[in-house]
Structure formats: C-alpha cells, structure tokens
Amino acid sequence: MTPKLPDDIRTPAYVLDVAALKRNLETAARIKREAGVKMLLATKAWAMPAAFPLMTGVLDGTTASGEYEARMGREEFGKEVHVYAPAYGPGEVERLTAIADHIYFNSPEQIARGLPLAKATGRAVGARINPGYSNATLGGGLYDPCAPNSRFGTTVAEIDQLPWDDIDIFHVHALCESLADGSVGLIEHVARNFDPYLRRVKAVNFGGGHFINKPGYDVAKLIAALTAFRAEFGLEAYLEPGAGLVVDTGYLVATVIGLHRNEREIAILDASASTHMPDVLEVPYTPPVLGADKPGVLAHSYILGGKTCMTGDVIGEYSFAEPLAPGSRVVFGDMMQYSFVKNTTFNGTPLPDLALLHEDGHYEVVRSFGYEAFRERLG
Ligand SMILES: Cc1ncc(COP(=O)(O)O)c(C=O)c1O
Structure with a gap:
C-alpha cells in the first residue's frame, strides 16, 4: 500500500508508518496473551x-x-x-x-x-x-x-x-x-x-x-x-x-538526483545501498519500490544506484509507468529492520532523516542530520 506522504518532505528519509507498527504489535500481543x-x-x-x-x-x-x-x-x-x-x-x-x-x-x-x-x-x-x-x-x-x-x-x-x-x-x-x-x-x-x-x-x-x-x-x-x-x-x-x-512498517523515501546511460538507463538517488541499505548488498536482495515492477514489465526501466564511489552501490533494476526525472520520488518499502541502525556516512553521504507518519497523516521528523554528524565521527 502506498503511504500518503506529504509532497515536500526532505529526502532521504526513513519513515515509520505508525498504523503499520500498531498492526504488528497486535500480533505480538496475541502471542503473549495466548501462549x-x-x-x-x-x-x-x-x-x-x-x-x-x-x-x-x-x-x-x-x-x-x-x-x-x-x-x-x-x-x-x-x-x-x-x-x-x-x-x-x-x-x-x-x-x-x-x-x-x-x-x-x-x-x-x-x-x-x-x-x-x-x-x-x-x-x-x-x-x-x-x-x-x-x-x-x-x-x-x-x-x-x-x-x-x-x-x-x-x-x-x-x-x-x-x-x-x-x-x-x-x-x-x-x-x-x-x-x-x-x-x-x-x-x-x-x-x-x-x-x-x-x-x-x-x-x-x-x-x-x-x-x-x-x-x-x-x-x-x-x-x-x-x-x-x-x-x-x-x-x-x-x-x-x-x-x-x-517488518513492513516503514519506508526509505529517496529522490532522483541525476540520470545516466550506459547501455541501460540509470537513475542516481540521494539514497544509497552502500550507506543506507547495507543488507541489499550483504544478503543480497532487491527491496520493493512502491508502484514499480520488475524491469521490462512497465514502460520505463532503470537501474537505481547511489552516488557513492562504490561501483556496487546499486539497489536493483525496476520498471516504472512514467519516466524518472531529477526530482522524481522513489519509495522503498519494508525499510525499518537492519537499515538505519547500520548506516554509515561513507563518502560524506548525508544520513537520512528519521520520521514518523502518524495515523492522521501528520508527518513528524524526529531527527535530521547535517555535516556535523559526518564530521563528528572523524575526530
Ligand atoms: C541473540 C539475538 N537475539 C535476537 C536477534 C533478533 O533477530 P531478528 O531481528 O532476526 O528477529 C538477533 C539477531 O541477530 C540475535 O543475535
């Protein structure tokens, strides 16, 4: 299900969907109660x-x-x-x-x-x-x-x-x-x-x-x-x-910041596999992108990658109904577990905002990171 996110949010951002977390907690409550x-x-x-x-x-x-x-x-x-x-x-x-x-x-x-x-x-x-x-x-x-x-x-x-x-x-x-x-x-x-x-x-x-x-x-x-x-x-x-x-309680919201062509169409994002989705490379796996499909299914296929120097900083290949352009939003699903707890600032990549999407649609940023977060760790 595509979340109703405000259009003007700063990206990249990890967004916890409060309604989805509450649904998951009902399962936990049932197991505790019944077992x-x-x-x-x-x-x-x-x-x-x-x-x-x-x-x-x-x-x-x-x-x-x-x-x-x-x-x-x-x-x-x-x-x-x-x-x-x-x-x-x-x-x-x-x-x-x-x-x-x-x-x-x-x-x-x-x-x-x-x-x-x-x-x-x-x-x-x-x-x-x-x-x-x-x-x-x-x-x-x-x-x-x-x-x-x-x-x-x-x-x-x-x-x-x-x-x-x-x-x-x-x-x-x-x-x-x-x-x-x-x-x-x-x-x-x-x-x-x-x-x-x-x-x-x-x-x-x-x-x-x-x-x-x-x-x-x-x-x-x-x-x-x-x-x-x-x-x-x-x-x-x-x-x-x-x-x-x-599981399935939140998103990583990214924006296309550039396009490239090398036999295939490539979209470069402000989010990165290497710094923001390490399990994509480690497991490895291809995370879901909301509204997108496997390459070749919808009209416009793109390899999505980050802007770090790591050649393997590739999230996967997907197809979209509309062409991507700088400024297009890309929303990765199921991005809560083993994501921001493992983030790095490799290449000086900014850390995503941490935000909550409340049940009434209110979007609340709980933490933003700037240059200091990168600089501080380097002593
Ligand atoms: C000792 C221990 N307990 C709990 C967990 C949580 O596992 P999961 O997130 O797969 O439920 C881990 C994960 O590595 C673990 O090592």
Whole structure:
C-alpha cells in the first residue's frame, strides 16, 4: 500500500508508518496473551526511541547486543533489559550490572569470568547454547548462528562445563526471517535434546528470527508449540524478535538526483545501498519500490544506484509507468529492520532523516542530520 506522504518532505528519509507498527504489535500481543510468554524487542534490528511509547504497553522490554544498546533500553524503553554478547570487553559486565536485569554469557570461559559479579549484584544469568539447529535461509551461512565454527553459544560438547546450578535462563538464537515451521522446529528441537538442562533453569529464551508478522507466518502454530513446551517444562518463556516486530512498517523515501546511460538507463538517488541499505548488498536482495515492477514489465526501466564511489552501490533494476526525472520520488518499502541502525556516512553521504507518519497523516521528523554528524565521527 502506498503511504500518503506529504509532497515536500526532505529526502532521504526513513519513515515509520505508525498504523503499520500498531498492526504488528497486535500480533505480538496475541502471542503473549495466548501462549503466556514474554516478548522483548531486539534493538539491534530497529531502535527508534520516539516510537518506543507505542510498544511499551505490549512488550516486556528490550534485548541488547552490548552496553550501549542496554543503556538505551534502560533509559528509553524502561522495562526489562536483557543483554547478550559473544564476549564482553574490559569492565563491560561490571557496568552492565548497573543497567541490565538479565545478563547472558556465551561460553564457559565468559561465564566463569562474569557470573560471580552478575550474581553478587542480583542479576539473572543466561547461558547461550548453540542448539545445532540450522533454519536460517538468508545469505548462505551468513545469518545462521549454528553454521560450522560459529562463535555463538556453548556447544553440546562443552555444555556440561557450565555451572547449571547458577544459570537462570537457557537461551538459544538460531533463526533468521523464519516462518512458523522454523520457530516450531526450534522449540521442539530444544525440548527433545536439552531436557536435563531445561529442568534446572527458571526460564527459556527462544531468541529472535521469528518472522511473526510476515505474510504466511502461522501464528497459531507458534502459539501451540509454545503452549505445549510450557506445559511440559513449566518454564517462563521469552521471544526476542527484532525484524518480526517491524517488518513492513516503514519506508526509505529517496529522490532522483541525476540520470545516466550506459547501455541501460540509470537513475542516481540521494539514497544509497552502500550507506543506507547495507543488507541489499550483504544478503543480497532487491527491496520493493512502491508502484514499480520488475524491469521490462512497465514502460520505463532503470537501474537505481547511489552516488557513492562504490561501483556496487546499486539497489536493483525496476520498471516504472512514467519516466524518472531529477526530482522524481522513489519509495522503498519494508525499510525499518537492519537499515538505519547500520548506516554509515561513507563518502560524506548525508544520513537520512528519521520520521514518523502518524495515523492522521501528520508527518513528524524526529531527527535530521547535517555535516556535523559526518564530521563528528572523524575526530
Ligand atoms: C541473540 C539475538 N537475539 C535476537 C536477534 C533478533 O533477530 P531478528 O531481528 O532476526 O528477529 C538477533 C539477531 O541477530 C540475535 O543475535
């Protein structure tokens, strides 16, 4: 659906569609209610503090990738703060004990060093386990936490080295953009293979990657699997999705700033794959453009690219009903997860505005960036 955006907005801009986010949160609320689980926002995927008040009534808190995200969760979201990193830097666990309620460790080595401090300060301790369950379908092994030689989670070979009497939460994260079969498969795999450990903890965290708002995700199936798991083990259960909470809730709005021809028509935008849509290059994938189609389908086809010096800074080829011209607007869909949280200012490329499209059509810019944002980071 094409959003009703004002004509005169400054681009590039990431625009959160508040109505779409509220729809996604209804799915989260249903899962929590019907399965009796808790749900956290993984702020690594998406973090827009201006929109957190929309979420705090539904979600139980945030989960962080380290100290800074944890601090943001504590200060801006204000509910439970969980944190996991494959390793913590010097002093990080100490500082985290003042910020996070739940601190997760990756390995026997990390837990031996961090657990005494976490316990002494009354924090709940999680152990991330590598369950040996591969379901992530994106990017080859790039997004599979259980890929060979992965650095994520204690493997079965070392699991008995963990101090289970002191561990509160059994944690797995093994999915990426997975539909319900992936979620259910993981839950059942954990139940089948880790019974003795599950009997010793207070809670289980099934990680992220549950693509709960993606069309085709069978939410009832997830609820049934979680309900059966909880009935069998009597444990509190968490999910910590990022992408699944914000899929299809916003746009990256760009403007054509130049045209070029090299056997094909090329439109150069004020948005860039390299700096603004890194997953387009990393996964790789071709994002949807609202109102456009595959090349050759509509009358006018263009390769869309950014203005950076990187030859590969190409978003994809599309066709449009009308020819593009400098000033034409191009709106990329599904641009909330893993987008602005990963932005860079490579080539001095300006960072896009961050904005909200409210339900009544009001367009609110929550943050604009200028030269300072680029200059500041260079010291
Ligand atoms: C430990 C952990 N939890 C949650 C997530 C969120 O995953 P997603 O955004 O795919 O739901 C990630 C993503 O990498 C993760 O590493």
